[in-house]
Amino acid sequence: xxxxxxxxxxxxxxxxxxxxxxxxxxxxxxxxxxxxxxxxxxxxxxxxxxxxxxxxxxxxxxxxxxxxxxxxxxxxxxxxxxxxxxxxxxxxxxxxxxxxxxxxxxxxxxxxxxxxxxxxxxxxxxxxxxxxxxxxxxxxxxxxxxxxxxxxxxxxxxxxxxxxxxxxxxxxxxxxxxxxxxxxxxxxxxxxxxxxxxxxxxxxxxxxxxxxxxxxxxxxxxxxxxxxxxxxxxxxxxxxxxxxxxxxxxxxxxxxxxxxxxxxxxxxxxxxxxxxxxxxxxxxxxxxxxxxxxxxxxxxxxxxxxxxxxxxxxxxxxxxxxxxxxxxxxxxxxxxxxxxxxxxxxxxxxxxxxxxxxxxxxxxxxxxxxxxxxxxxxxxxxxxxxxxxxxxxxxxxxxxxxxxxxxxxxxxxxxxxxxxxxxxxxxxxxx
Amino acid sequence: xxxxxxxxxxxxxxxxxxxxxxxxxxxxxxxxxxxxxxxxxxxxxxxxxxxxxxxxxxxxxxxxxxxxxxxxxxxxxxxxxxxxxxxxxxxxxxxxxxxxxxxx
Ligand SMILES: Cc1cc2nc3c(=O)[nH]c(=O)nc-3n(C[C@H](O)[C@H](O)[C@H](O)COP(=O)(O)OP(=O)(O)OC[C@H]3O[C@@H](n4cnc5c(N)ncnc54)[C@H](O)[C@@H]3O)c2cc1C
Numbered sequence: 001x002x003x004x005x006x007x008x009x010x011x012x013x014x015x016x017x018x019x020x021x022x023x024x025x026x027x028x029x030x031x032x033x034x035x036x037x038x039x040x041x042x043x044x045x046x047x048x049x050x051x052x053x054x055x056x057x058x059x060x061x062x063x064x065x066x067x068x069x070x071x072x073x074x075x076x077x078x079x080x081x082x083x084x085x086x087x088x089x090x091x092x093x094x095x096x097x098x099x100x101x102x103x104x105x106x107x108x109x110x111x112x113x114x115x116x117x118x119x120x121x122x123x124x125x126x127x128x129x130x131x132x133x134x135x136x137x138x139x140x141x142x143x144x145x146x147x148x149x150x151x152x153x154x155x156x157x158x159x160x161x162x163x164x165x166x167x168x169x170x171x172x173x174x175x176x177x178x179x180x181x182x183x184x185x186x187x188x189x190x191x192x193x194x195x196x197x198x199x200x201x202x203x204x205x206x207x208x209x210x211x212x213x214x215x216x217x218x219x220x221x222x223x224x225x226x227x228x229x230x231x232x233x234x235x236x237x238x239x240x241x242x243x244x245x246x247x248x249x250x251x252x253x254x255x256x257x258x259x260x261x262x263x264x265x266x267x268x269x270x271x272x273x274x275x276x277x278x279x280x281x282x283x284x285x286x287x288x289x290x291x292x293x294x295x296x297x298x299x300x301x302x303x304x305x306x307x308x309x310x311x312x313x314x315x316x317x318x319x320x321x322x323x324x325x326x327x328x329x330x331x332x333x334x335x336x337x338x339x340x341x342x343x344x345x346x347x348x349x350x351x352x353x354x355x356x357x358x359x360x361x362x363x364x365x366x367x368x369x370x371x372x373x374x375x376x377x378x379x380x381x382x383x384x385x386x387x388x389x390x391x392x393x394x395x396x397x398x399x400x401x402x403x404x405x406x407x408x409x410x411x412x413x414x415x416x417x418x419x420x421x422x423x424x425x426x427x428x429x430x431x
Numbered sequence: 432x433x434x435x436x437x438x439x440x441x442x443x444x445x446x447x448x449x450x451x452x453x454x455x456x457x458x459x460x461x462x463x464x465x466x467x468x469x470x471x472x473x474x475x476x477x478x479x480x481x482x483x484x485x486x487x488x489x490x491x492x493x494x495x496x497x498x499x500x501x502x503x504x505x506x507x508x509x510x511x512x513x514x515x516x517x518x519x520x521x522x523x524x525x526x527x528x529x530x531x532x533x534x535x
Contacts (some may be wrong), residue, residue, distance in 0.1 A: 054470065057535075225463065235481050336472060345470045349462045361464045365471035366516050382512050384519025398519030402511070414511050416484055424480025428473055 040132035044068030045323030046337040047138030050344025058352045069111040074165040084206030096431030115297045138325040139291025147287045151261040175281045183217040183280035189224040197230035202371035208243040222249040224256040240375035290327035312350035330394030338367045362387045370418035378414030435461035445464045465527030
């Protein structure tokens, strides 16, 4: 392993702009001077890209490097629209050009394979390394395939999770296209906590939308590891209204808790083997944990998530590392793109204030999770969070779900706002 | 209907105020709580959201933002979701965040 310095590294990659070079050689002093500090952000998803952009916005002279292995990012939000057949992959794919060109962020296409916290250095898959004053990590989730007998990661080529968007999204979509009319789609839904609590139920709604138009004799069965789920009343109201009895949801204590998946037989077994559900297309969404890299760095707790100071999202394990997004334990904030976006701003403000020797502030932010039941029927859950008594907590009397029994014009307006939310937040994250 | 009346009033006032908003906070040199709260709203209320029907708050004056947030919070303006959000903020917080939008 070469011990590349930042200067070598930049040279190796042909980065020689004056702005990029100012920070080199004064790393020790940097912690006293926000403008000259070098902040490295790991992961260019919802949380990481937001943090990088807002660091630059709050402190334009700061050096910000973003490390992300993929040239483009496909949002999970909107991926259920693709699966439902009314949106394109292109429309949910975002690049890093604006971060590079307009925001002045040094975006490096590489994967972080390790962090030496003593020398404050991240190691890259390509062999280089990058030094940091502060490190921000938003690596998202990884899956716990070990928790489900009978299936492992390689089987995702046959039974997709489609819980990281991209080729998995396209695979599930193509399986649904190939499925005969009258077929059975089975979703095995994950236990808490997991990325996007309403996501599985939006997905089956929009698969029902596709079936209703193209394969009306088909059936949808959800086998759930939980006994209730996000916005349940509103989803069930919408399912009854639009899809009759096409969607059958089985809670954990109602035979829904899957104990084994027989990949060859495309069968999920529950209830000590008494229940066997055969699928034509199966979507297994495994139990989840924080992305692998934060485990490797030693930042996780026994449950596989990263405990942080919820005021700043600084890791409880390391004074120079901040962890946000799905990977973090964030109190009442759900594992959502909107939460990750808010946390990116909170982290950016916390780092800038810390580097300027200012006290942290008690952040407050707003989250909305929209879901579509049909392309014209939107529902939402909203919340305002404040840091109080050591945790991110919902403000009493605020937030909550859309009213039940509303008119179709109300639902249509929320469907329009769902798309406005998407347009707005993706601009906020990727410019 | 109450919603449209307030909205028109809002537009008129916002046009009148557009020039003065940023001056009041130009000498600010630290990231404040109000600024961070305003940054949160920006996830939806930006130019891209505006193309799909959500107002871009950068184009609306602090006074109008304040009056509309209070109207949402107190049930004086119809909403699908802003009523649920507005209830999460005190008058002081609404005021603190309102001055930042035109600055982003
Ligand atoms: C079907 C579905 C629907 C959803 N709908 C919504 C919705 O409507 N609204 C909403 O708010 N949220 C929604 N979400 C949730 C949202 O996608 C996530 O909560 C959000 O993306 C989390 O952001 P993050 O930054 O933590 O992780 P991610 O956005 O996953 O970003 C992680 C990034 O880190 C990179 N990375 C990982 N490891 C490394 C490494 N070692 N080195 C460098 N880079 C690395 C990855 O490549 C990735 O780009 C949905 C999710 C799903 C699955």
